Amino acid sequence: MGHHCCSKQKVKKGLWSPEEDEKLIKFITTRAHVSWSSVPKLAGLQRCGKSCRLRWINYLRPDLKRGSFTAQEEKTIIDVHRILGNKWAQIAKHLPGRTDNEIKNFWNSCIKKKLIAQGLDPNTHKLLSPNYAQSYNNNTACTPSADSHYQPTSSSSVFHATSQMKDLSMDVKETPFTPSLTSIASHDANYFCLHPLHISSTLTTFCEHQNSNIQALLDHASQSSPMGSVPISCSATNPSGFGIIDEKNLWGGYTEPIQPLRNEQMKVEQAVQFERTSEVYAGQNMDSLFQSSNFNFHFMECTQMPEMYYSVNPIDQLTWDSQILQ
DNA sequence: AACGTTATCAACCGCACTTCG
DNA sequence: GCGAAGTGCGGTTGATAACGT
Numbered sequence A: 001m002g003h004h005c006c007s008k009q010k011v012k013k014g015l016w017s018p019e020e021d022e023k024l025i026k027f028i029t030t031r032a033h034v035s036w037s038s039v040p041k042l043a044g045l046q047r048c049g050k051s052c053r054l055r056w057i058n059y060l061r062p063d064l065k066r067g068s069f070t071a072q073e074e075k076t077i078i079d080v081h082r083i084l085g086n087k088w089a090q091i092a093k094h095l096p097g098r099t100d101n102e103i104k105n106f107w108n109s110c111i112k113k114k115l116i117a118q119g120l121d122p123n124t125h126k127l128l129s130p131n132y133a134q135s136y137n138n139n140t141a142c143t144p145s146a147d148s149h150y151q152p153t154s155s156s157s158v159f160h161a162t163s164q165m166k167d168l169s170m171d172v173k174e175t176p177f178t179p180s181l182t183s184i185a186s187h188d189a190n191y192f193c194l195h196p197l198h199i200s201s202t203l204t205t206f207c208e209h210q211n212s213n214i215q216a217l218l219d220h221a222s223q224s225s226p227m228g229s230v231p232i233s234c235s236a237t238n239p240s241g242f243g244i245i246d247e248k249n250l251w252g253g254y255t256e257p258i259q260p261l262r263n264e265q266m267k268v269e270q271a272v273q274f275e276r277t278s279e280v281y282a283g284q285n286m287d288s289l290f291q292s293s294n295f296n297f298h299f300m301e302c303t304q305m306p307e308m309y310y311s312v313n314p315i316d317q318l319t320w321d322s323q324i325l326q
Numbered sequence B: 001a002a003c004g005t006t007a008t009c010a011a012c013c014g015c016a017c018t019t020c021g
Numbered sequence C: 001g002c003g004a005a006g007t008g009c010g011g012t013t014g015a016t017a018a019c020g021t
Helices: A018-030 A036-043 A049-060 A071-084 A088-092 A100-117 A130-137 A181-187 A196-209 A214-224 A264-282 A286-293 A314-324
Strands: A242-245 A249-254 A296-301
Touching: A018 A036, A018 A049, A036 A049, A071 A088, A071 A100, A088 A100
Parallel strands: A249 A296
Antiparallel strands: A242 A249
């Protein structure tokens, strides 16, 4: 019942022996380009061509990274998964030395449970109902890496507005430490922002149209946005987050209903998620960018979807819409 | 120590898409 | 244009290691 590529041969299945591995490695590293279907015969292996290919790609390839996933890799997987879903091969492109199979296994055996334990739906990355999360918490345990909680680590120099976090007014206009996004946008055409859900949907739509090319989206965003501002997409811990950067500031916010258990520290860590996300998707290191330029960080929180976040700069919003969604 | 349960992950399967003749 | 072969991908399985009783 082998695959058609090798149905005429007797095909061995199951785990590969060291001898088989040796044969395959020897063959692949010494022969020029040969189709996988002919590899078994030429290499003297009683395996299906597909099996050879899989063994090489997932295990024998010399550029593979071994060992457990790092916290940063885990974060990357979660962030990219939020945008792409179960596109393991696409996700693997963000993690050099890791295979789609490896990432898929890690997701299914570990990350999924962690997200659920944190009250997040692993499919949508949005909040689960408390009852579901609670019941799931009671029978899950996963400890593949040392720091098993998915919590972004703070890079200290970025946030010099910690005290300001205390006064997170529900009414952004009243927030004392920073002008509201609305007022920024209306007074300065160099700024604009998007509704968080709008960012989410446009990202998704655009990526589908562009064959999941996130870099293209960000290139597009930085071109169409004045001063190279970049819309910062949502993340696992900040499902409806949004943000923009300019020369000196990162303006951000999220509109997820605030869980009572989240304390001030949690809010700061959620804020960190913005830079992590942009680091991943913008392909630039936000840590160094922020540190070197002494960035200001402005983070706002609101409990509902305020009208004011819609198209705060109508011209930019329309431009964005027409270019992205056409 | 023996047995049952759970977690992990390598490998397989089937499908979709691409390439080739 | 068509069918076969080749390739790539995501879902699933099954062996076995690890853990619990």
